[in-house]
Amino acid sequence: QITLKESGPTLVKPTQTLTLTCTFSGFSLNTHxxxxxxxxxxxxxxxxxxxxxxxxxxxxxxxxxxSRLTITKDTSKNQVVLTMTNMDPVDTATYYCAHTAIFGxxxxxxxxxxxxxxxxxx
Amino acid sequence: xxxxxxxxxxxxxxxxxxxxxxxxxxxxxxxxxxxSWYQQHPGKAPKLMIYDVSKRPSGVPARFSGxxxxxxxxxxxxxxxxxxxxxxxxCSYVGRYYVFGTGTKVTVL
Numbered sequence: 531q532i533t534l535k536e537s538g539p540t541l542v543k544p545t546q547t548l549t550l551t552c553t554f555s556g557f558s559l560n561t562h563x564x565x566x567x568x569x570x571x572x573x574x575x576x577x578x579x580x581x582x583x584x585x586x587x588x589x590x591x592x593x594x595x596x597s598r599l600t601i602t603k604d605t606s607k608n609q610v611v612l613t614m615t616n617m618d619p620v621d622t623a624t625y626y627c628a629h630t631a632i633f634g635x636x637x638x639x640x641x642x643x644x645x646x647x648x649x650x651x652x
Numbered sequence: 653x654x655x656x657x658x659x660x661x662x663x664x665x666x667x668x669x670x671x672x673x674x675x676x677x678x679x680x681x682x683x684x685x686x687x688s689w690y691q692q693h694p695g696k697a698p699k700l701m702i703y704d705v706s707k708r709p710s711g712v713p714a715r716f717s718g719x720x721x722x723x724x725x726x727x728x729x730x731x732x733x734x735x736x737x738x739x740x741x742x743c744s745y746v747g748r749y750y751v752f753g754t755g756t757k758v759t760v761l
Contacts (some may be wrong), residue, residue, distance in 0.1 A: 537665055539738050554748075566746070567750075569707070569752075575755075576655060576741065576752055576753065576754050577690070577698065577741050577743075577752040577755070577757045579743070579749065579750040579752060582749075582750075590748050591749070591751055592653070592749055593653050593749060594653055626697060626698075635700065635703045635704075635707070635709055636686060636745075637686055637745045637750075638688040638700055638703040638743075638745075639688070639690070639698070639700060639743075640700050640703075640709060641700055642697040642699075643697065644697055645697055651696060
């Protein structure tokens with residue numbers, strides 16, 4: 531079955547760079563149509579889509595955060611990494627990774643990790 | 653890239669029907685038939701309930717249905733059950749990125 535799990539620091543200081551890793555199993559990022567997304571949710575607030583990387587290394591970013599985000603994949607390790615620069619307290623949120631399969635349920639998020647809470651504070 | 657607009661809350665008694673609206677623009681909801689809905693219980697990850705406006709993934713009860721008219725998509729829960737009490741988010745694929753809704757809390761009275 532498909533599983534995803536996020537990992538990374540729970541606390542970062544303002545201006546620092548955040549690096550999060552999504553480790554997955556049950557699918558391959560070499561498979562046509564498959565992608566992994568990053569989505570975040572500040573405490574008590576709505577979901578916000580951040581980035582997506584496809585099997586062919588096509589990368590998509592939130593227009594409002596594009597300058598701060600980089601998404602990469604390591605298919606040999608079954609991992610996707612998101613980096614976000616210049617962190618600010620408003621970036622405090624639970625960060626999720628989620629699976630996409632264009633030829634499954636389309637460009638939607640059908641499997642999610644449990645999420646990891648990242649707090650930005652000095 | 654503004655969030656899609658949802659009512660903050662809706663409520664209903666067990667067995668009743670509730671409908672959650674998701675209003676966007678002609679650039680997002682109005683242009684793509686890739687609207688999805690997610691259910692989120694407190695402290696849990698979201699769960700895909702509806703995709704491509706009206707399709708249900710395997711395992712999602714038939715009491716959940718979706719539709720779209722113009723720039724507004726809707727999620728209807730028929731025969732409301734206690735376990736349906738949760739937050740619900742719509743999401744629209746917008747070509748090269750996605751935009752989520754503001755979220756709606758469904759309360760079962």
